[in-house]
Amino acid sequence: MIEFRLPSLGADMDEGTLLQWAVKPGDVVRKGQIMAVVDTSKAAIEVETWHDGIVGELLASPGDKMPVGTLMATLLEPGESLGTVRCAPSKPARPAAAPGRHGGRKVSPAARKFAREQGIDADKLVGSGPGGAVTLSDVEQAVRKAGGAAGERQADIRRAIGAAMARAKREIPHYYVCETIPLRVATDWLVKANADRPITERVLPAALLIKAVAVALKRFPELNGYYRNDAFEAASAINIGVAISLRQGGLAAPALLDASGKPLAQLMQELADLVRRCRSGSLRRAELSEPTVTVTNLGDQGVEQVFGVIYPPQVALVGFGRIHERPWVDNGALTVVPAVTASLSADHRVSDGHCGARFLADVRELLQHPEEIEP
Incomplete structure (x- = not known):
């Protein structure tokens, strides 16, 4: 069995x-x-x-x-006898709705209009009016309950995140390094690469940054894995956990599996799908349980730099701020280029600042030759 x-x-x-x-x-x-x-x-x-x-x-x-x-x-298991099996008792079924002119319960016009505005299915409510009709007050009560449930869920999310981050700051000796990376070559390359793609299939800079991190991690395995039982376990795959804000508050960091081995266009499609499913509450077990490192990108929030807290038992987190034009000296000449600040939060039990600095330098170099990032 x-x-x-x-x-x-x-x-x-x-x-x-x-x-x-x-x-x-x-x-x-x-x-x-x-x-x-x-x-x-x-x-x-x-x-x-x-x-x-x-x-x-x-x-x-x-x-x-x-x-x-x-x-x-x-x-x-194969060879075992099925015998007598049973299913756990099911929950009592909801009483069938009394038929009305909409195929469900009788609902007053004002109640139906308000329910539609609040995104509530009035036909599923239990009415308190004559003959079980759903009234405006019934809908108002449903709205209050929904708001309370959403508040409780958001509180649960904050507690879960708080517990994990408190553990991380308590147990993990963090160190931090950062690097400002010019992106003129990378952005020009993306424009050319996207020229022949439909709008829905174009690659965004966020996917290119994730791919550069994934490729660089192949040369820095001490940043990709887990710290468990007082020892580091290097991961065999590079699964990039992507920090995604949730509609109900808080965030999750599900994984783009095998990010280093996938073409950039495929990685972009999987990133868009991951964000969509994460925010709709439809993820798979491996996506939440198998990230080997996390990338957080807060550039769309307008911040220039982000120094994140490592998500245990991982040993590193890479952050990106916003891409914006800034003055730059190139071969002695002052110019203006798009640039981004990349940061690394890493576990001092596994690596040190020298390793972290070389890793960010590698990410920077890869982004100067984006055509070489593809597998």
């Missing part, structure tokens, strides 16, 4: 809530197949199985909140 337990989907995750099962007892599943969708403090995560097997017993129900490590289901 194989045990399917709630995995840790990040260093700051202690528990999760089961939203739905993607399988049922008797289903044949393969390694990597989605088993369930779990809600964490940051997003809804698709959790896959790492074994082939047959779903035996589902031990949790949608809505159950459980700590990391909880046994959620069992799988039968």
Whole structure:
């Protein structure tokens, strides 16, 4: 028998809530197949199985909140008998809506108009009016509840982020280095590279910066990995965690997997998709549990520099500020070039400032020859 337990989907995750099962007892599943969708403090995560097997017993129900490590289901290994399986009891079903002229409950015109403005489905509300009709006050109460739930979720996100960052500052001896990088060559190259691409497929400077970091990390493995059990573990892949602000407040840093080995155009597409799914609350387990280093870009917020806090158990974080025109001396001549300030926050238990400085110098050099960044 194989045990399917709630995995840790990040260093700051202690528990999760089961939203739905993607399988049922008797289903044949393969390694990597989605088993369930779990809600964490940051997003809804698709959790896959790492074994082939047959779903035996589902031990949790949608809505159950459980700590990391909880046994959620069992799988039968090849050769095992299916026998008698059962599914955990389901939650009571919502009573069917009384039919109305919109196919749902009876809703007053004022209530329906207000519900539409607030993004609430009035047909799903339980009415307190005559015959169960949904009134304006019912919608107002639903709005208040939704606001309270959003506030509670934002508070949960802030607590989770705060706990992880407090641990990082307490346990990790940070050091910081920064480098101002001219981008005239890189931006001119991007303009030419995008000339023949449709607008929806054009590569943004953010993707080029991420790719330069990923390629440079191949030569600086001591910045790519984890510090666990008083020892550094170098990662075999370069999975760039991208810091993304969430609509409900806070941020998450899901990974662009194998960022160093992908063409720039593909990396751009995956970055756009990752941002979209992160903000809609639809991420995969590997994207949250397997980042090996984090990149944060606050240039769109107007800041010139950012010095971030390392996300444990990672050992480095790279930050980029805004790209803007600044005076520059080139071969003794004063000119104006677009430039960006790159920073590195790194773990002194694993590397030192000399290593960090050489890494940023390598990122700078790569951006002077962007055509060489492609695999």
